[in-house]
Each structure stands twice: as structure tokens, then as C-alpha cells.
Amino acid sequence: MRLLGRVEEATDHSCGPESVVAQVVRMMRASLDVAGLVPGRVQRLAVASPGPLDVRSGVVDTPPNMPGWGVVPLQRLLEESLGIRTRIANDATAAALGEFRFGSGRGTRNLVYLTISTGIGGGVVVDGRLLEGTSGAGGEIGHMTIDRHGPPCKCGSVGCLEALASGTNIALRFQRALERGGASCLAPTGDGAPPTARDIALAARHGDALALAVFRDAAEAIGTGVVNCIHIFNPEVVAIGGGVSNAGPLLFDTVREVVDRYALPMPRAVVRVVRTELGEEVGLMGAAAVAADDRQPATL
Amino acid sequence: MRLLGRVEEATDHSCGPESVVAQVVRMMRASLDVAGLVPGRVQRLAVASPGPLDVRSGVVDTPPNMPGWGVVPLQRLLEESLGIRTRIANDATAAALGEFRFGSGRGTRNLVYLTISTGIGGGVVVDGRLLEGTSGAGGEIGHMTIDRHGPPCKCGSVGCLEALASGTNIALRFQRALERGGASCLAPTGDGAPPTARDIALAARHGDALALAVFRDAAEAIGTGVVNCIHIFNPEVVAIGGGVSNAGPLLFDTVREVVDRYALPMPRAVVRVVRTELGEEVGLMGAAAVAADDRQPATL
Numbered sequence: 339m340r341l342l343g344r345v346e347e348a349t350d351h352s353c354g355p356e357s358v359v360a361q362v363v364r365m366m367r368a369s370l371d372v373a374g375l376v377p378g379r380v381q382r383l384a385v386a387s388p389g390p391l392d393v394r395s396g397v398v399d400t401p402p403n404m405p406g407w408g409v410v411p412l413q414r415l416l417e418e419s420l421g422i423r424t425r426i427a428n429d430a431t432a433a434a435l436g437e438f439r440f441g442s443g444r445g446t447r448n449l450v451y452l453t454i455s456t457g458i459g460g461g462v463v464v465d466g467r468l469l470e471g472t473s474g475a476g477g478e479i480g481h482m483t484i485d486r487h488g489p490p491c492k493c494g495s496v497g498c499l500e501a502l503a504s505g506t507n508i509a510l511r512f513q514r515a516l517e518r519g520g521a522s523c524l525a526p527t528g529d530g531a532p533p534t535a536r537d538i539a540l541a542a543r544h545g546d547a548l549a550l551a552v553f554r555d556a557a558e559a560i561g562t563g564v565v566n567c568i569h570i571f572n573p574e575v576v577a578i579g580g581g582v583s584n585a586g587p588l589l590f591d592t593v594r595e596v597v598d599r600y601a602l603p604m605p606r607a608v609v610r611v612v613r614t615e616l617g618e619e620v621g622l623m624g625a626a627a628v629a630a631d632d633r634q635p636a637t638l
Numbered sequence: 639m640r641l642l643g644r645v646e647e648a649t650d651h652s653c654g655p656e657s658v659v660a661q662v663v664r665m666m667r668a669s670l671d672v673a674g675l676v677p678g679r680v681q682r683l684a685v686a687s688p689g690p691l692d693v694r695s696g697v698v699d700t701p702p703n704m705p706g707w708g709v710v711p712l713q714r715l716l717e718e719s720l721g722i723r724t725r726i727a728n729d730a731t732a733a734a735l736g737e738f739r740f741g742s743g744r745g746t747r748n749l750v751y752l753t754i755s756t757g758i759g760g761g762v763v764v765d766g767r768l769l770e771g772t773s774g775a776g777g778e779i780g781h782m783t784i785d786r787h788g789p790p791c792k793c794g795s796v797g798c799l800e801a802l803a804s805g806t807n808i809a810l811r812f813q814r815a816l817e818r819g820g821a822s823c824l825a826p827t828g829d830g831a832p833p834t835a836r837d838i839a840l841a842a843r844h845g846d847a848l849a850l851a852v853f854r855d856a857a858e859a860i861g862t863g864v865v866n867c868i869h870i871f872n873p874e875v876v877a878i879g880g881g882v883s884n885a886g887p888l889l890f891d892t893v894r895e896v897v898d899r900y901a902l903p904m905p906r907a908v909v910r911v912v913r914t915e916l917g918e919e920v921g922l923m924g925a926a927a928v929a930a931d932d933r934q935p936a937t938l
Contacts (some may be wrong), residue, residue: 390902390904392904399904446772447772448771448772448776460870462870464764464769465767465769465770467765469764469765469871470765470872471748471871471872471873471905472746472747472748472872472873472874472905472908472909473872473904473905473907473908474872475872475902475904475905476748476870476871476872476905477870477872478869478870478872478902478905479869479870481869481902482782482866482869482870483784483862483865483866483900484783484784484785484786485784485785485786485787486784486785486858486859486862487785487787493902494899494900494902495865495900495901495902496900558786559786562783562786565783565795566782566783566866569778569779569781569782570760570762570776570777570778570779570782570870571769571771571776572770572771572772572773572774572775572776572777572778573771573772574772599794600783600794600795600796601795602690602775602778602781602793602794602795604690604692604699604773604775605771605772605773605775605776605778607773608772608773609772
């Protein structure tokens with residue numbers, strides 16, 4: 339699999355789905371230009387989209403991270419605009435397939451992928467096949483409760499991995515620690531924006547005690563989530579991507595400590611816990627893998 | 639699938655594996671007698687055994703619920719004694735397959751099975767196939783942490799579903815509540831044995847407040863575990879068996895309340911949470927399903 343072209347743009351979800359779909363169509367045409375292809379040469383299109391979505395009907399259903407989107411028939415809208423057979427997939431699920439096929443999962447049969455950024459998404463490969471579940475909603479590892487007395491999650495549940503350790507929630511928890519009077523080099527000086535998870539990781543690496551405590555607690559929570567995945571799936575690889583994975587050893591040393599301490603010996607003996615090998619391209623490669631796996635006829 | 643004969647005996651694990659295997663061999667011969675069969679007519683044997691175990695090598699590895707057992711080549715010992723091709727499977731995993739094939743999972747593709755008794759075991763069917771994992775150790779849902787600040791589990795981790803809600807731990811938590819001065823009709827009167835999870839469920843049904851509080855908290859923990867399974871696997875069925883499931887509505891009403899309150903709408907819409915339809919025979923039917931699925935030649 340080779341990446342021939344890449345176009346990247348920010349989207350403004352508040353404009354609603356029509357304008358975002360129009361933008362995506364324009365970007366797809368631009369990426370074909372970059373790759374030196376024409377639409378008629380393209381057999382299949384796949385889109386890694388924020389969920390929830392139904393892979394069978396091709397409908398995205400009120401994604402919490404895209405305000406203003408209700409029920410959107412994304413697959414049909416793209417097929418009508420581009421005339422190319424299209425599949426949609428949950429972004430984290432697609433990334434899991436990409437990592438399995440082209441990244442740290444090459445040569446394995448069982449992989450868990452976690453993306454830790456604004457939220458926490460997950461995707462799982464069981465015995466060589468993507469875990470989709472009954473309605474294509476499987477693999478929501480970010481909404482696994484690991485602290486039943488923990489804080490509420492925006493999904494409506496409590497103590498989810500996402501509520502404890504997503505980038506957004508790391509920043510929020512740091513903010514609350516400051517408000518309780520915690521001392522940090524990141525204490526706001528007036529009109530500055532509040533520190534992000536990236537700022538907090540950086541400060542932690544430079545020895546800021548409060549930043550370190552907050553980041554370490556989040557990393558321990560991720561470690562607990564990884565142990566759960568190891569017990570449930572007995573995988574060869576747990577791969578972690580997304581913005582928070584850029585913290586590197588600050589994240590992975592703690593996660594591996596928790597795994598070494600708490601995972602059962604038999605599944606622990608066969609698992610590697612790694613950072614995604616595909617970096618920023620894990621989603622793109624995942625979408626490509628979804629398109630390659632599509633067994634429906636290419637003609638519309 | 640039809641059950642032709644059944645023989646049941648208690649085992650004394652403290653005598654070590656040799657005597658237990660000899661007992662099992664004797665019981666198998668007796669069950670053939672009951673069924674009117676001779677060993678030569680039997681093509682395959684399957685054993686649902688406490689784990690951990692390796693289904694490929696047929697070795698049971700130091701099961702915590704069978705003291706005195708180290709590494710035991712159970713498959714080889716049985717094949718040598720009986721001359722019948724044998725497969726071993728984790729008891730909860732086998733039960734999951736039995737429930738999927740012959741119980742509440744008939745006609746579905748995705749099922750999670752939980753057995754709640756001394757410990758908590760789990761087994762999962764993903765898209766029609768048993769989740770085994772890399773070393774056959776997958777599906778350990780009982781060792782999913784749902785309270786990361788919770789009590790230690792005998793597996794070495796903390797806040798596992800088993801540590802909060804197994805029969806043994808319901809009894810233990812009730813005992814501690816009594817010791818802290820809690821009032822209950824089950825308060826020991828002298829030389830009696832401490833109340834079991836079954837006693838506690840019975841007292842709770844009769845309105846004993848302390849028994850109700852302890853049992854309800856365990857049922858809520860199981861509800862949280864079930865929500866996690868719904869988010870991770872998006873199954874059509876979550877079936878619960880084992881001694882604690884005999885508590886009936888006292889358990890299931892609370893579990894369903896937690897599911898209704900916390901599970902994401904899309905996977906919740908397609909799932910049933912039920913008591914095993916196979917009752918006490920779920921393990922036997924599971925072993926039969928494991929034998930039926932065995933693709934190796936029958937001859938040794």
C-alpha cells in the first residue's frame with residue numbers, strides 16, 4: 339500500500355453537514371490531482387469518520403464531536419457527488435485496521451488500537467478480522483468504565499477511560515487542580531488560553547510536579563484500560579496513537595509499569611504495548627484498508 | 639444436540655491432579671455406561687476445565703481455584719487413559735459457546751457470557767466465532783478492572799469485577815459489613831458457618847436492609863461490567879449464569895437498570911441481557927460444542 343497524495347484542511351463543523359461534505363468532495367478531487375489520478379480510475383472510496391455511525395447503511399448518527407450534525411447519510415452524499423462506490427468507517431476502527439495491516443500489527447492476528455486525543459477511540463482486530471459488533475458500534479474502548487465511582491463522561495456514563503484520560507479531560511483535570519490552589523509553572527498569567535494536554539506533558543517532562551501528577555494519573559488510567567484489553571482480548575499488540583501518544587515515554591513508561599504489575603502472566607507474556615508505527619497517517623492507511631476489504635461490486 | 643447421560647461428583651483438588659484425573663476417567667466411563675455407549679463409539683472428548691490453560695497444547699497451568707495443581711498436561715493424560723481424541727477448553731469459554739449454539743444465543747452472531755460463582759469467568763463469541771486470543775486466554779471479563787481504586791483481586795490486580803461481585807466476594811463484603819457493626823437477620827449466632835452469597839440473596843429478598851445493600855452494590859458492579867461488554871462487543875446477547883444468577887430478578891433488575899442508564903443508545907438498542915437458558919447444563923453443552931467444532935482428525 340502506497341500513499342500517492344494527501345490534502346489536509348480544517349473543517350468547520352458548525353456550518354453543518356452540507357458544507358462539510360462539499361468541502362470533503364473538493365478535497366478529494368484535489369487529492370486525486372495531487373496523485374495524478376482521475377475519478378474514473380478510482381474503484382473505491384473509504385472515509386474514516388467520527389462516529390457513531392452505521393457501516394451498513396452508511397449513515398453517521400449525531401456524532402458528539404461534530405456539533406450540528408444530526409443523522410447524515412454520508413455514504414450516499416459522497417457517492418452522488420463523486421460517482422465512486424464509497425464505504426464509511428468509524429475513524430478509530432479504521433485506524434485499528436490500518437495499524438494491523440500496515441503498522442505494528444503486521445504478521446499478527448490480534449490487535450487493540452487506542453487513539454487518545456480529544457476523546458478516546460478504539461478498534462480491535464480479533465483473529466485477523468475487525469470487531470464490528472451487531473450494529474457496527476463495537477470497539478468503544480474509550481467508553482469502558484474503569485472507575486465506577488469516577489467523574490461523569492459526556493457519553494452519559496461514569497468513570498469511562500475517556501473521562502479520565504482523553505486530552506480534553508487531562509487539561510480539565512489540570513485546570514481543576516490549579517483552581518484548588520495547586521502550584522505550577524503553567525499557572526495562567528492573565529489572558530492566556532488554558533494549558534492543553536500537550537502543554538501539561540511538556541511541563542511534566544521539565545519537572546513541574548503538578549503537571550507530572552495529573553499526567554501520571556491519566557497515564558495510569560490508560561494503563562488500567564490496557565490491562566483490561568489484555569485480559570479481554572489476549573492480543574499480540576496494543577498500539578496507542580492520537581495526540582496524547584506524542585508524550586512518548588512519559589505516557590508509555592507508566593502504561594507499561596501498570597501492565598507489568600497487573601496483567602495476568604499468560605496474556606502478558608505475548609503482548610507488546612507500542613506507539614502506532616503509522617503516526618499521523620494511521621487513519622488514512624486505515625481508510626485504504628477498509629476500501630481494499632470492501633467486497634461489494636465497485637460499480638454503483 | 640442431545641444429552642445422553644450425566645454423572646456428577648465432587649472432586650477433592652487437594653489430592654493433586656493424578657487422583658482427580660483418575661476420578662474424571664472413572665466418571666467418563668460411568669457416563670458412557672449411563673448413555674449406553676462404549677469408548678470405541680466415541681469420536682471426541684472435550685473437557686471444560688478451570689483455567690488458565692492453553693487450548694493448543696492441552697495444558698492446564700496452575701489454576702488458582704484448584705490448589706495443588708501446577709502445570710498439568712490434562713489433554714495428554716486423558717487421551718492416554720481413554721484412547722479418545724480430547725480437547726480442553728476454559729470452562730467459561732466453553733459455556734459461552736454452549737449458550738451461543740444451544741441457548742439464548744441461537745440465531746445470533748455476537749454473545750457475551752458471564753458465569754458468576756466462586757469467581758467470575760467470561761467467554762465471548764464475535765461474529766459467530768469464539769474469541770480465543772493469542773494464547774487462548776481471551777475473554778477474562780471477570781478480571782476487567784471497573785474500580786481502579788477498589789479492593790485487591792486474587793489475580794494480583796485491583797477492582798476487578800470478580801473482586802467486587804463474585805459469590806465469594808459478596809459473602810466476604812457482607813462479613814466485613816457485619817464486622818463494622820451492621821445489623822442483619824444473618825448476623826452469626828455462634829458456631830454457624832458464615833452466610834454465603836445464596837443466604838445473602840435470600841435475606842435481601844426478605845427485606846434485610848444490610849443484605850440488600852451488599853447484594854445491590856455487587857449487582858450494580860455486574861451492571862457496570864455488562865455495560866463495558868456492550869460498549870466493547872456490541873453484542874445481541876449478554877447471558878449470565880453461575881450460582882449468583884439464581885438470585886433472579888434481585889440481580890437482573892439491577893443489572894438492567896444500570897444498562898438502561900449508562901449504555902450508549904446504538905449498542906443498547908440491539909442487546910438482550912438474560913439469564914442463561916441452559917442452566918446447570920451450560921458447561922456440558924459447551925464442552926459438546928467444543929468437541930463438535932474440533933477439526934483435527936479423530937484418530938489419535
